[in-house]
Amino acid sequence: MSTPLSAGSAGAPWQISTRQPLRGKIALVTGGSRGIGRAIVLALAAAGADVVVNYRVSREMAEAVAACAARDGVRALPFQADVTDEAAVQRLFAMVGETFGRLDVLVNNAGVMTQFRLEEVTAAEWDRTIATNLRGVFLCCRAASALLPRGGRVINIASQLAHAGAAELTHYCASKGAVLLFTRALAREWGPRGITVNAVAPGPVLTDLTRPYADEAWIAMKTADLALGRMGTPEEVAQTVVFLCTTAAALYTGQSLNPNGGGAMM
Numbered sequence: 001m002s003t004p005l006s007a008g009s010a011g012a013p014w015q016i017s018t019r020q021p022l023r024g025k026i027a028l029v030t031g032g033s034r035g036i037g038r039a040i041v042l043a044l045a046a047a048g049a050d051v052v053v054n055y056r057v058s059r060e061m062a063e064a065v066a067a068c069a070a071r072d073g074v075r076a077l078p079f080q081a082d083v084t085d086e087a088a089v090q091r092l093f094a095m096v097g098e099t100f101g102r103l104d105v106l107v108n109n110a111g112v113m114t115q116f117r118l119e120e121v122t123a124a125e126w127d128r129t130i131a132t133n134l135r136g137v138f139l140c141c142r143a144a145s146a147l148l149p150r151g152g153r154v155i156n157i158a159s160q161l162a163h164a165g166a167a168e169l170t171h172y173c174a175s176k177g178a179v180l181l182f183t184r185a186l187a188r189e190w191g192p193r194g195i196t197v198n199a200v201a202p203g204p205v206l207t208d209l210t211r212p213y214a215d216e217a218w219i220a221m222k223t224a225d226l227a228l229g230r231m232g233t234p235e236e237v238a239q240t241v242v243f244l245c246t247t248a249a250a251l252y253t254g255q256s257l258n259p260n261g262g263g264a265m266m
Contacts, residue, residue: 022105022242023047025050026052026105028051028105028144030110033058035209036205036237036238037109037110038234040107044107044242045072048072050074051074053079054083054092055079056081056082056083059078083110084131084132092143093144093147102148103147104148105245106140107241108137111132111157112132112209113172113210115168115172126171133175134175134182138182141154150194150195152193152196154190154196157200158200160204160260162180162201163177187254196253198244198252198254198257199257200240200257200258201257203258204231204261204263206233225263226263227261
């Protein structure tokens with residue numbers, strides 16, 4: 001009878017050997033007060049990581065998420081910062097450095113999505129979308145650079161639409177497509193430092209971001225394209241993020257993992 005490998009005397013560096021594989025790690029999740037961000041915070045906490053819950057306006061929601069995460073015996077701190085604001089991002093990461101001394105996991109989740117035909121997209125709406133979905137990733141990664149040790153993890157939340165595109169979402173698709181290329185480029189730049197940089201590009205998920213569009217017709221349209229015939233949940237997306245943070249994912253970098261239920265990737 002064979003014996004399963006472990007991370008003990010065998011020293012397999014990729015093996016997840018504990019129920020809390022991220023115990024002792026420090027994580028920061030932007031846009032962590034609701035939706036997929038909330039699910040990621042709770043999943044990281046359940047895996048043993050201390051978590052900073054970044055939010056822009058939802059202070060009560062962020063505090064509630066932090067309190068829930070703390071039930072897993074970890075430290076969970078809410079912190080307000082608009083990721084499009086360079087000075088605010090600097091304050092956020094200064095707090096992380098002063099409180100924890102380092103940052104092991106950065107999850108760039110904060111994002112916005114609106115639906116307009118191209119002719120209806122104002123320059124202001126374009127700029128707001130790019131600022132949150134792309135500039136925010138840039139600012140947070142740049143600020144995190146000094147805090148990330150060898151073995152650090154960066155996970156950027158993109159979208160299946162970054163691959164497939166969608167009508168009436170040109171501004172959103174452009175921002176998320178750029179996130180994928182940013183991810184690949186930074187993975188090459190930080191690879192020699194032993195830091196992995198990956199993206200998670202979910203398919204359709206019911207969240208605060210998508211619910212305004214999620215009538216019966218919209219849901220039917222989305223699920224018709226999915227091999228599994230159903231939309232995903234924030235918790236399922238969060239488990240992909242946790243995987244990328246573990247030693248089991250040590251060889252993944254510059255990748256886009258796509259928890260999408262078998263959706264088409266045009």
